[in-house]
Amino acid sequence: MNVDETLRGLLFRKFHIGKLRFDFLEALLAVCITAVGYLIRTPFEYGPPHWTYLLAEWYLALTAGVLVFRYTGSRKRALGTYAILLILPTVVAEGTILRGSACLGALLLVCALLFWENGRKWLFTLTVTVLLLYSVRYVGILAACAVFWQKEELKTEQLLLLLAGGGARLAAAYRAYLHAGYTLTTFHWPNIYEIVGRESIQGQLVDPIALVGLFLAVGLTFLTLWLFGMGKWKTDRAFLMRLLLFFGLAAVYFLPYMDQSSGYLFCVLGVIYFMVEPGDFLVPVLLQIAAYAGYQECFNGESMMPMAVFAVAQFLIIAYLGIRLLQEMGVIRIWKERNLSTWTD
Numbered sequence: 001m002n003v004d005e006t007l008r009g010l011l012f013r014k015f016h017i018g019k020l021r022f023d024f025l026e027a028l029l030a031v032c033i034t035a036v037g038y039l040i041r042t043p044f045e046y047g048p049p050h051w052t053y054l055l056a057e058w059y060l061a062l063t064a065g066v067l068v069f070r071y072t073g074s075r076k077r078a079l080g081t082y083a084i085l086l087i088l089p090t091v092v093a094e095g096t097i098l099r100g101s102a103c104l105g106a107l108l109l110v111c112a113l114l115f116w117e118n119g120r121k122w123l124f125t126l127t128v129t130v131l132l133l134y135s136v137r138y139v140g141i142l143a144a145c146a147v148f149w150q151k152e153e154l155k156t157e158q159l160l161l162l163l164a165g166g167g168a169r170l171a172a173a174y175r176a177y178l179h180a181g182y183t184l185t186t187f188h189w190p191n192i193y194e195i196v197g198r199e200s201i202q203g204q205l206v207d208p209i210a211l212v213g214l215f216l217a218v219g220l221t222f223l224t225l226w227l228f229g230m231g232k233w234k235t236d237r238a239f240l241m242r243l244l245l246f247f248g249l250a251a252v253y254f255l256p257y258m259d260q261s262s263g264y265l266f267c268v269l270g271v272i273y274f275m276v277e278p279g280d281f282l283v284p285v286l287l288q289i290a291a292y293a294g295y296q297e298c299f300n301g302e303s304m305m306p307m308a309v310f311a312v313a314q315f316l317i318i319a320y321l322g323i324r325l326l327q328e329m330g331v332i333r334i335w336k337e338r339n340l341s342t343w344t345d
Helices: 005-012 024-039 051-072 075-087 091-097 101-115 121-134 142-152 156-178 210-231 235-253 260-276 284-301 309-330 331-344
Strands: 014-017 020-023
Touching: 024 051, 024 075, 024 121, 024 142, 051 075, 051 091, 051 101, 051 260, 075 091, 075 260, 091 101, 091 260, 091 284, 101 121, 101 235, 101 260, 121 142, 121 156, 142 156, 142 210, 142 235, 210 235, 210 309, 235 260, 260 284, 309 331
Parallel strands: none
Antiparallel strands: 014 020
């Protein structure tokens, strides 16, 4: 056997490690992407993030790739997920420049989705409870879990555990926020307050706009849960990702005092959603742009465009996801039928 044949055999050779199957070129590409992901974190002033966060970012990309493979059965999409998450601007900005720990929250949710995929609902519940206790920015996931309970995908005791964790974190966080002297200009996130105004009223113990926004977010959550309760549950993975994205984004969009790291998790979910539903590629693209604008304003004091532009873009994403969910669950049709029967009676 000559050298050319040996190289050809190596390049197109398939490897089997347990249930894992991959080509030599896929393994080589994964190694190169990993090296690139590390190298793009080194030119900054402070160097790469702490090794624990660096490992968490790598494991997040790997776990998300495994989840996409479980969803789609495609090694190419799984490898694409791994590659994108290693070099995603928000991931680099959060871990390397900001030295934040949002990767831990994203890793918890991706692991929870793997538990859900394997039918281990209690492990899913416990992992999401830890996520809710970890940060208030993930409270929207609690609303999605309430929909799971409505459709009998979760037990009552599982929902109560989630409510206890999410409710305790929400109450503790906003009790601290409202009495800490924060204003809506303290944080950097393109939400509704960029559109309606962020100026606080001097002399007040708490920011009244923030207080109104808090009650508005709670009220809208109950309204959407009531609407979704009328619809039919769908079991496909794209629907699940849309549900998590909708409630998660809506929560951080309407809740006050959300910072730039609020978009990290949903950028990760957006990449996974794109791999499951390639036709909706504009959702993760616009979400990535809007989320990165928050990091830009945090680092530089201003973003590439007025933050209100990104707030409108994010609102359009939420509206699109919500309308599509209502259509898929048949809520609009059921609403029309009920109103028609009421008028005819």
